[in-house]
Amino acid sequence: MTTAKFEPGERVRVRAVRQPGHVRTPNYVRGQTGRIERFLGAFKNPESLAYGGSGLPEKPLYKVGFRQTDLWDGYAGRTQDTLYVDLYEHWLEPARKEAR
Amino acid sequence: MSGTHHDLEEHGHNGVKPSAEAWRYAARIRAIEALLVEKGVLTKEDVRRQIEYMESRSPASGARLVARAWVDPGFKALLLSDTKAAALELGIDASGPVEFVTVENTPEVHNLIVCTLCSCYPRAILGRPPDWYKSFGYRSRAVSEPRAVMREFGLEISKDTKVAVHDSSADVRYLVLPMRPPGTEGIDEEQLADLVTRDCLIGMSVPRFEDVRASVPSPPIWS
Numbered sequence: 581m582t583t584a585k586f587e588p589g590e591r592v593r594v595r596a597v598r599q600p601g602h603v604r605t606p607n608y609v610r611g612q613t614g615r616i617e618r619f620l621g622a623f624k625n626p627e628s629l630a631y632g633g634s635g636l637p638e639k640p641l642y643k644v645g646f647r648q649t650d651l652w653d654g655y656a657g658r659t660q661d662t663l664y665v666d667l668y669e670h671w672l673e674p675a676r677k678e679a680r
Numbered sequence: 681m682s683g684t685h686h687d688l689e690e691h692g693h694n695g696v697k698p699s700a701e702a703w704r705y706a707a708r709i710r711a712i713e714a715l716l717v718e719k720g721v722l723t724k725e726d727v728r729r730q731i732e733y734m735e736s737r738s739p740a741s742g743a744r745l746v747a748r749a750w751v752d753p754g755f756k757a758l759l760l761s762d763t764k765a766a767a768l769e770l771g772i773d774a775s776g777p778v779e780f781v782t783v784e785n786t787p788e789v790h791n792l793i794v795c796t797l798c799s800c801y802p803r804a805i806l807g808r809p810p811d812w813y814k815s816f817g818y819r820s821r822a823v824s825e826p827r828a829v830m831r832e833f834g835l836e837i838s839k840d841t842k843v844a845v846h847d848s849s850a851d852v853r854y855l856v857l858p859m860r861p862p863g864t865e866g867i868d869e870e871q872l873a874d875l876v877t878r879d880c881l882i883g884m885s886v887p888r889f890e891d892v893r894a895s896v897p898s899p900p901i902w903s
Binding site: 620648 | 777779781796797823824825826827828839842843844845846847848849850851852
């Protein structure tokens with residue numbers, strides 16, 4: 581059983597790196613800060629699976645919520661509108677406290 | 681169920697022609713398939729079985745899950761906590777490596793499903809996604825301006841309701857449990873299921889009781 585490093589409610593920042601290959605972290609959330617909604621389980625790593633690798637060790641996967649108004653300039657909607665993206669743990673780092 | 685484009689072609693409208701681009705992709709897929717078979721990675725039989733599997737899935741299965749959840753609180757709890765187990769209870773086999781999560785619409789939250797990276801969709805339950813779901817237009821705009829996109833489909837979400845967009849970027853497929861429309865207290869489970877269209881199951885529409893017999897406007901087509 582893979583243990584989850586982050587707890588629901590915890591603020592995390594998505595690593596802002598450019599990485600070639602089969603990466604399941606959408607560009608639009610890289611470098612953005614969100615909140616862990618829930619742990620989804622551990623899954624084989626798609627970055628290895630896509631190239632014939634074993635995908636092991638499995639990577640913890642989280643549902644991470646982002647405020648839409650944080651993601652898009654001039655977002656036309658309500659401030660509570662949320663975008664949820666499923667992200668693997670190795671793409672996440674703890675957000676600094678002052679980053680709201 | 682195969683999408684608007686095909687219907688147009690079959691009915692002989694002159695404006696729609698198969699594009700050279702589409703033929704190129706079809707030829708490429710056939711070449712890849714032939715190579716995979718030649719190298720023994722898969723067989724023609726595997727391909728046929730997979731096509732049959734996909735064609736045996738249908739939005740009607742999703743509608744049955746929703747209707748049961750509306751009439752049975754215990755089943756609803758199971759659907760929200762373990763979608764695969766709930767599906768199995770109705771004889772719907774969603775087994776496989778991907779997980780399923782059902783998100784519930786409430787007066788406070790409206791859920792919309794997208795896959796910005798490709799076209800991940802709850803296929804093991806609903807079958808193939810509609811063409812618009814796979815278009816670049818939908819995939820980019822559903823995340824950045826979901827309310828405008830839903831409005832174009834005829835769905836206006838109240839300002840008091842939070843819009844939650846789920847980008848199925850990894851190993852989880854999302855399904856929406858819509859709200860039971862008012863005025864449906866007297867109708868049975870099967871009739872309830874008839875109210876739940878494919879688009880309701882991914883949040884692009886909501887079940888409407890009074891609209892059942894009315895014609896449904898065509899969705900916009902993005903190229």
